[in-house]
Amino acid sequence: MATKNRRLPAIGSITSNKWIARMLGLLLGLIAWSAVATVFPNNLMPYPYETIQLAWGLVESGVAWPNLRATLLRTFLGFLGSILLGTALGVFMGINNYSQRFFTPYVVIGLSIPAIAWAAVTTIIYGFSIMAPVVATVLTTFPYVAINVWKGVESLEPDLINMSRSFNISRGRMLRRLILPSAAPFLFSSFRFGLAISWKIVTIAEIFAASSGVGYKLMQAYQVYQFEKAWAWASLFIIVILVIEYGIIKPIEKRVFEYRHDADFALIG
Amino acid sequence: MSSDMAKADNKEAFQLSESKPTGAASIHIGNLAKTFDTAEGTEEVFSDINIDIEPGTFVCLLGKSGSGKSTMLNIVSDVLEPTEGRVRFEYPSDEEDVTLGHVFQDPRLLPWNTCVGNIEYVHENNPDYTNELARRSLDLVGLSDHYDKYPTQLSGGQRQRVGIARALSTDPGVLLMDEPFSNLDEITAENLRDELLDIWSQLNKTVFFITHDMTEAIQLCDRILMLGQGRIYADLENPLDRPRRLDSDAFLKFRQKAVDKFHSIEE
Numbered sequence: 001m002a003t004k005n006r007r008l009p010a011i012g013s014i015t016s017n018k019w020i021a022r023m024l025g026l027l028l029g030l031i032a033w034s035a036v037a038t039v040f041p042n043n044l045m046p047y048p049y050e051t052i053q054l055a056w057g058l059v060e061s062g063v064a065w066p067n068l069r070a071t072l073l074r075t076f077l078g079f080l081g082s083i084l085l086g087t088a089l090g091v092f093m094g095i096n097n098y099s100q101r102f103f104t105p106y107v108v109i110g111l112s113i114p115a116i117a118w119a120a121v122t123t124i125i126y127g128f129s130i131m132a133p134v135v136a137t138v139l140t141t142f143p144y145v146a147i148n149v150w151k152g153v154e155s156l157e158p159d160l161i162n163m164s165r166s167f168n169i170s171r172g173r174m175l176r177r178l179i180l181p182s183a184a185p186f187l188f189s190s191f192r193f194g195l196a197i198s199w200k201i202v203t204i205a206e207i208f209a210a211s212s213g214v215g216y217k218l219m220q221a222y223q224v225y226q227f228e229k230a231w232a233w234a235s236l237f238i239i240v241i242l243v244i245e246y247g248i249i250k251p252i253e254k255r256v257f258e259y260r261h262d263a264d265f266a267l268i269g
Numbered sequence: 270m271s272s273d274m275a276k277a278d279n280k281e282a283f284q285l286s287e288s289k290p291t292g293a294a295s296i297h298i299g300n301l302a303k304t305f306d307t308a309e310g311t312e313e314v315f316s317d318i319n320i321d322i323e324p325g326t327f328v329c330l331l332g333k334s335g336s337g338k339s340t341m342l343n344i345v346s347d348v349l350e351p352t353e354g355r356v357r358f359e360y361p362s363d364e365e366d367v368t369l370g371h372v373f374q375d376p377r378l379l380p381w382n383t384c385v386g387n388i389e390y391v392h393e394n395n396p397d398y399t400n401e402l403a404r405r406s407l408d409l410v411g412l413s414d415h416y417d418k419y420p421t422q423l424s425g426g427q428r429q430r431v432g433i434a435r436a437l438s439t440d441p442g443v444l445l446m447d448e449p450f451s452n453l454d455e456i457t458a459e460n461l462r463d464e465l466l467d468i469w470s471q472l473n474k475t476v477f478f479i480t481h482d483m484t485e486a487i488q489l490c491d492r493i494l495m496l497g498q499g500r501i502y503a504d505l506e507n508p509l510d511r512p513r514r515l516d517s518d519a520f521l522k523f524r525q526k527a528v529d530k531f532h533s534i535e536e
Contacts, residue, residue, distance in 0.1 A: 163377035166346055166369075167391040167439070177390055181381045259381045259419040 046228040054232035063217075064236055071202055071213040072240065074130060078137025079198040083191055085138060086145025090190075091179060093146065094153025103146075110143030115201045123209035133205030133213075137198045144197065145190045152186025153179055188253055192245075199241065293324035293475040294358045294367040294442030296345070301354035303340055314340045315499040318354070322492070324361055324442075327469060327476045329486040331531065332496035338479050341496065342447050345477060346371060358443055370441030370474075374448045376432035378420040385416050388435045395439075406438035407431070409468060426457035433465070437472070446478045450485065462488060466511070483531060487524050488513055495531055503530045 030048050037047045046054070058064040089107075093100040118136040126132040156179060164174050180187070206215025214233050221229035302316035314337040322328050332338040343349035345356050346369060358367035378387045388403035404416055410430040420428050429449060436444055450458035466489065469476060480486050486493050487507060495503035505527060513520055 159375060159377050160379065162348065163373060165348060166371040169391065169393055173393050178379065259421060
């Protein structure tokens with residue numbers, strides 16, 4: 001016990017710098033990847049540095065960007081559609097008991113339908129248009145967003161609603177100033193989750209119904225047994241997702257939740 | 270904090286505009302009754318309640334738990350509909366609608382808004398609102414250094430001050446206070462009572478104050494109403510001059526009389 005206690009602060013001081021912690025996590029992942037790569041044939045699972053080389057090759061040859069852009073655009077549109085639809089439905093379900101009972105079965109059904117089923121259906125309906133992956137993404141993702149937002153709105157303090165009523169605050173203002181900020185932690189987790197599944201669904205949909213995009217390229221690589229290329233495409237997209245997470249989502253989150261961080265140095269007295 | 274309040278000369282500060290003078294309204298509760306439908310039938314909370322309160326009076330409504338104090342306040346606040354009767358508010362010389370300022374037991378602040386933001390929130394229908402008004406309201410309750418702080422950065426007493434500032438900022442004709450100090454430690458509560466009296470004497474508001482604490486009621490009020498068994502069974506004028514010393518003979522004597530009166534009805 002005593003030894004353990006003495007070690008704890010040391011670990012704490014290493015991990016106290018968040019970037020060191022992130023880099024350590026990433027490094028460990030790369031080591032694990034390399035370890036697995038020693039077991040499998042090289043074209044099935046290349047080493048990290050080979051994958052990065054291949055990915056860089058894709059960037060240099062100019063193939064990477066148009067396909068990444070196509071996938072990102074579809075992901076973004078699908079994500080946007082699902083958060084708009086999911087947030088609206090979630091808020092509605094959270095503030096109105098009747099609509100909650102009315103929509104719950106649909107949300108549950110929506111959660112259980114596999115993305116690939118929507119991808120197949122939308123491909124039949126929309127063919128190779130951008131609508132196929134976008135609509136498939138919206139239909140698969142919005143129930144996740146709705147259920148999170150619903151729970152977030154439900155967690156709102158009734159006292160704050162009563163206070164607002166006492167001061168004659170309109171419903172619109174309550175929605176903007178009270179309900180949405182109160183549900184913000186749930187909104188963020190659902191948006192993050194929504195973005196992550198959106199891109200996976202777009203990729204699946206692109207396998208079916210696209211002539212560009214990361215999914216399409218993955219499929220091409222798979223068909224000609226160039227698995228190492230599939231890894232390269234996947235790693236490119238991982239980099240893009242990491243940039244979005246740390247460059248966009250986290251800074252916004254930090255700003256929105258400023259009032260909570262301040263609680264750490266709350267005044268007493 | 271008390272001295273901060275005393276030195277603030279805010280008598281004019283709460284005129285939202287030149288044309289609208291700050292004033293106190295009278296309260297007229299006529300023939301008020303409330304029943305609730307329960308599984309066993311209808312249950313009467315109170316009936317035939319008639320109260321007239323002069324402008325600028327500090328009134329306490331005292332009652333035991335379950336006596337219907339909160340129901341009464343909710344009806345007065347227009348959150349609940351009475352079964353019978355009505356509540357009217359009037360300015361002595363003005364036809365204008367009376368604004369009600371609400372102070373709750375828990376301050377009910379938006380945690381994601383600063384002190385100023387919390388005040389701004391309730392001014393949706395006030396075209397004259399500026400953050401200057403919010404800051405002046407915060408000055409009045411001694412929070413001049415806390416304009417941009419979030420509720421999590423404030424102590425319980427400071428949060429309740431923001432709640433009071435928010436209510437005052439709406440320039441209410443009547444201030445409705447629902448046991449505002451009952452969740453605070455006694456020292457903080459004591460300070461806030463003194464400050465409330467300071468503000469009240471500066472701003473001349475009618476105050477309708479709910480409490481279950483007899484000492485608090487006697488310290489604060491001009492008039493004490495006791496609610497029990499569905500009626501107002503006592504209506505006492507407070508004979509004590511201000512400022513009131515809690516340990517003075519007159520205070521203790523009147524307190525004893527009020528306590529005897531309070532317990533004069535069966536549970």
